[in-house]
Amino acid sequence: MNSNDLNIAIVGATGAAGGTAVKLLLERDHPAEKIRVMASERSAGRKIPYGKAELTVIRAIPEAFEGIDAALFAAGGLVSKRLAHKAVERGVFVIDKGSIFRMDPNIPLVVPEVNSDDIEWHPGIVSTPNCSTTPLVMVLDALRKLSPVKAVTVATYQSTTGTGVAANEELIEQSRAVLTGGEAIPNVYPHIIAFNVIPQVDDFLENGYTKEEQKMLNESRKILHDDHLPISATCVRVPVEISHSESVQIEFESSVSVEDAFRVLDDYDGVRVVDDPGQNQYPMPLEATGKDDVLVGRIRKDIAHDHGLVLWLSCDNLRKGAALNALQIMDEALRRDAFRPAAQRN
Ligand SMILES: NC(=O)c1ccc[n+]([C@@H]2O[C@H](COP(=O)([O-])OP(=O)(O)OC[C@H]3O[C@@H](n4cnc5c(N)ncnc54)[C@H](OP(=O)(O)O)[C@@H]3O)[C@@H](O)[C@H]2O)c1
DSSP, rough: OOOOGOEEEETTSSSHHHHHHHHHHHTTTTGGGGGEEOOOOGGGOEEEEEOOOOOOOEEGGGGGGGTTTTEESSSSSHHHHHHHHHHHHHOOOOOOSSSSTOOTTTBBBBOOHHGGGGGGGOSEEOOOOOOHHHHHHHHHHHHHTTEEEEEEEEEEEOOOGGTOHHHHHHHHEEEEHHHETTOOOOOOSSSSTTTBBBBBOOOOOOSOOBBHHHHHHHHHHHHOOOOOOOEEEEEEEEEEEESSEEEEEEEEEOOOOHHHHHHHHHHHHHHEEEEEEGGGGGOOOOHTTTTTTTEEEEEEOOOTTTTTEEEEEEEOIIIIIIHHHHHHHHHHHHTTTOOOOOOHHH
């Protein structure tokens, strides 16, 4: 079976991540009649342009999954909790983009380049990581081939689409208000995001980190199968529409040369090195947006730590950070003939 033969449901198709999944299906020429777009009652009946065709949004209810082969859930945790298992009961292979199943020990959390074998044991649902975790684990997986990773310190620069459509509209509206002498009013974020940076992504935990920072630690460990890897993250929201960037400091067990790092990163599927300081070439969100690869650059020896490297990355949070990773999981499960839950295949 070819992936274009699949009947695919996108739950949350009017949102930032789900809308990008629709866009990616169009790029793959997936037939319109094999796509079912779902959202809440609010958007039922809305038309989503799809090339020369239009897709009509329907309400996400259990019966809407009849006849579907694979469903991408991008409508938040509550919707996944309510509907994902109902879809699985109807024979659907579910790929969930939200956080609700990520740390469930019975549900694999997958970035195909890193741990595609984990798809094999899924119970009907495969989860995908947070959009800042995905590029980080790809870079760490590439580099750990040179020497085991001892510790990671990362600071993120996360775009507003990472929070969804409403947050991005807030950035645009606030920017317009500031530039025209109007009043910028925060709604989605606790502070004004236009012309500002906010060192808070999600709520704070008792340990002083935010949930987003804790997710980067927990999810990376699960995907990399490394339960003890120390990762200290500081997650920051910046007034950028699309693509997250990260400043990453990595300590290795033994010395790693910049040349070797450059080579293994550039050889890694889904990663592209953009690193020519003499020509002012390095990854930037505007450069990464619309691209499938994680862009990595500014690779250099860490002068503050023995056996350390420092680098910078940018990654389209809506593509590899969300929709593309989900579609790649679908492709990989299809290739392995592993759509049905593991218990039904053995
Ligand atoms: N944005 C990213 O970069 C990114 C990356 C990785 C993962 N994710 C995950 O993807 C999910 C969606 O995020 P987003 O950024 O795309 O948010 P968003 O832009 O706010 O979109 C939310 C989507 O969920 C739908 N929805 C809301 N309540 C619903 C309900 N009761 N029943 C059915 N559909 C409902 C909305 O439909 P209506 O039009 O009806 O409101 C909309 O399509 C989240 O779980 C998020 O963690 C996002």
